[in-house]
Amino acid sequence: MGKRYYYITTPIYYVNSTPHIGTALTTIVADACARFYKRRGRAVYFLTGTDENAPKVHRVAQEQGKPTQQFVDEMAEVFARTWRMLHIEYDVFIRTTEERHKRTVTEVFRRLREKGDIYKGSYQGWYCLSCETFWATSKIGAERSCPDCGKPLEWRDEPCYYFRLSAYESRLREYIQSNPHFIQPEVRRNETLGFLAEGLQDVAVSRSGTDWGVPVPDDPDGGVVYVWFDALLNYLTATGWLERGEEYLDLWPPDLQLMGKDILPRFHATIWPAMLMALELPLPERLYGHGWFLVNQKKMSKSLGNVYAPLEVAQALTTASGCELPYATDAFRYYMLREMPTDSDAEFSLEGLETRYNGDLANDLGNLVHRTLSMMHRYFEGRVASGEWRVEEPLATVFQRQVERATEAFEQVDFPRGLREVWEIISAVNRYYDEQAPWAQMKAGDTQRAGQVLYTGLEAVRILCGLIEPAMPAVAHAIATQLNLPTVPPWSELTEFNRLPGGHILGQPTPIFPRLQAEKATKLGQPHRLEGEPPGEPKKETARQGDKAMNETITIDEFKRLDIRIARVVQAEPVPKTDKLLKLTIELGDETRTIVAGIAETYTPEQLVGKQIVVLANLQPATIRGIVSEGMLLAAEVDGKAILLIPDREVPTGSIVR
């Protein structure tokens, strides 16, 4: 039993919010790839699904006053329904709450623990519930907020299992270096190698404090399996690795795993392959991390508030244009693929969608189909009159070349380029019509010439019908119907010309994409936000700005937890190989401490010695550049520069500030 299916995956999506442009992008790209390979005759297995074992999910459910299971059932249905509405033809929709998945996670955990790749230790650190991530002390600011989402972190101190990720660092690096196509595009590969160069730490793979998730096997106090470890294994579960004996190898390994760039270097290109190495399983053929869509130059993600809901965008397009919903949905798919961010990020806008809709779809594709069929009906009663008609040169050469180029681009998941190549056919035929002017040939009585020209155009329409199917399946079917073909032609027939036989009767032409009328001002309107997402600026912006919102209050008790004192700098020296850091020795009452402060851009060591300063004395010690810092110097921040706070007059060191 060997490999049989072309196995494509998307990440499984968190169910704590509804689908948006970002998750839709990954899923649409995956669907287009899946369809592309199907059209070429491959057996394809396309997996997507939902990640439901996160504690955050549990918490969101509680906030909504729902049993967690009910909540995840509902949300999984929202995702599945959205994907179906977007013409996503997945083969399996996996949910991590399924028993078979839990069995996979349990089994993998056991095996790796027996092997020694998972071991028990303990974890102390700051944890972001929202991002499901522990943060090293060196990563977080004094305000103890999450570097990613800006939300407050929680302190955790718990026994915990670790995965021996560090043991796979060099193997991983060697694999990536000797398999240049493993990680795509190139930028992502470089990023991953850069990430590896920093060195890999063992990662926590269990957590206590919640019972929502897969329990650590054979250890009643072991907590649940870390959600990332759990989630990644869905790709394995779906193959039937546990139940199908050797037969799961008809699927394994994945041929193409798609995802956003944010989860590639850290998870899919490191932890994931390392887990597979530990399991002694073959690695995926190809990991592809696309860029993000920005809205008004700003990042868009579930944690932020500036998110479009895909179905609402499609609905708005239908309303504004009069285009039927399935075709408006395909127009949305087309826009996503045509503008898909590859290396860097790209801008998503309704204006852009309108331009693509009117220009590429209504004026180019739709109009070409319509004018071609209209002329056939007008001049030839909708019938391929002669079996002698052939696709003419130089058009035949153009068709051949463009199909090849588009195919190559689609293989590289480069839909922006692939679709451009497809559209070259459209403009070539438009130019050809203009030169040949079959309407003039008819007037001149040269019916044979006109038929020859139109047949060439007709074949172009047939080829286009096949080429666009991965991007716009419903439109492809509509065109096939107008051509009166039983099915959308498979890829192999796109470079075989003259397939429409003499005597073939064409269907009726109907415009598929009615133009958006500018003068009617039927614009698509304002951003459509997700239900439950607050409007306004992304939360991250305020969290990241130095000037925090002043209206958040804390209690006096919270303030009292801070031990702020006056100290005197007795010694100061720069920290080697740094620009901002000074190592200070300070006198704090009876004791002497060492702290590290990032103020070298504003003060020289000489300026500091002897000065009295304000320090936070009961801050968790942290090691910075190998120096243990036992406290934090307080300073005003002006344009990123630190300005010291100095007592109005000399005070005893160790004095309390309150």
Added chain:
RNA sequence: GGCGGCGUAGCUCAGUUGGUGAGAGCGACCGGCUCAUACCCGGUAGGUCGGCGGUUCGAAUCCGCCCGCCGCUACCA
């Protein structure tokens, strides 16, 4: 700070290994056509190919420096 990348017509961007007069789409203007969804075709827009040097017979394309962006990462206890 380190690593990676980018900076080409008003806008969005193509431009493999250096060489015919630097391109496409959108927008604007002019013209043509009339089969078609006021569509399509052609032309014009005269962009120092971020700046300065260098290599070369010749560079947007190679090298160095600088400026400005972006991504990842790192030192802002």
